Amino acid sequence: MDTIETSNLNRQFLFRKHHVGGFKAEVAARAAARFARPPGSARITPHTGNIKESRYDVDWFRRFRIVLNGLDNLDARRHVNRMCLSAGVPLLESGTTGYQGQVSVHLKGATECFECTPKPAPKSFPVCTIRNTPEKPIHCVVWAKDLLFPRLFGRREQANDLDERAARGVGEGGEGGEGGEGGEGGEGGEGGATFFAMRDGEDADAFGRRVLDRVYRFDIERVLRMGDLWKAR
Secondary structure (H helix, E strand, C coil): CEEEEEEECCEEEEECCCCCCCCHHHHHHHHHHCCCCCCCCCEEEEEECCCCCCCCCHHHHCCCCEEEECCCCHHHHHHHHHHHHHHCCCEEEEEEECCEEEEEEECCCCCCCCCCCCCCCCCCCCHHHHHHCCCCHHHHHHHHHHHHHHHHHCCCCCCCHHHHHHHCCECCCCCCCCCCECHHHCCCCCCCCCCCCCCCCCCHHHHHHHHHHHHHHHHHHHHHHCHHHCCCC
16 A cells, blocks of 8 residues: 655645556655646655554544545455544545446445445456565466466567566666666567567576576565565555
8 A cells, every 4th residue: 555645725635546666655746746836835745555554543544634545456445445434534436447447435424335335356456466565375376377477488579567677677686776777677678578588599597597586586675675565464
């Protein structure tokens, strides 16, 4: 869960936005700051963590005049719904299913709550959950079946979300200033070479060692550095 706490002309709201490659709240805070008129008139405080942590209690929710929710899993959405009901804060719930978007308003005593209408179980999982915060065995299975296997054994030119870091020019040393750009990770992108494809002149053993090092060392160390995502789980 990432949130942004914003106050501008006495208006406060809870805001969350998806972004690939960084903490969502921090990225969205920078983007939202550019919308403020006049510039600098909005105070934006990003929060990173799990919305179900004890620090995000009912009193914390009462600080807001409205909550805008865009969390990417049903359990967290239900939790926010219950916290808003307890705090008496209006909830503006939003989400997507495939290419369709949904928005609903929930106000205690005036409308049905988010859980009043049963929601179908999701048939897919957000990429950010699969890659960064897998909590269930199915998350690991989907990562291996839908991301790694097609990337290793599918068509070379057909990139998927495993190539996203490479497409942004992020190298083996890390991302966002943790090791620079380029390097082995920086060849990817749609229609180009990919880290997960064998290179010209590379034998099978070297290819296997390189992929194993990426999957079982580099990527694990990267997620370990993103402690705010999992340390309180």
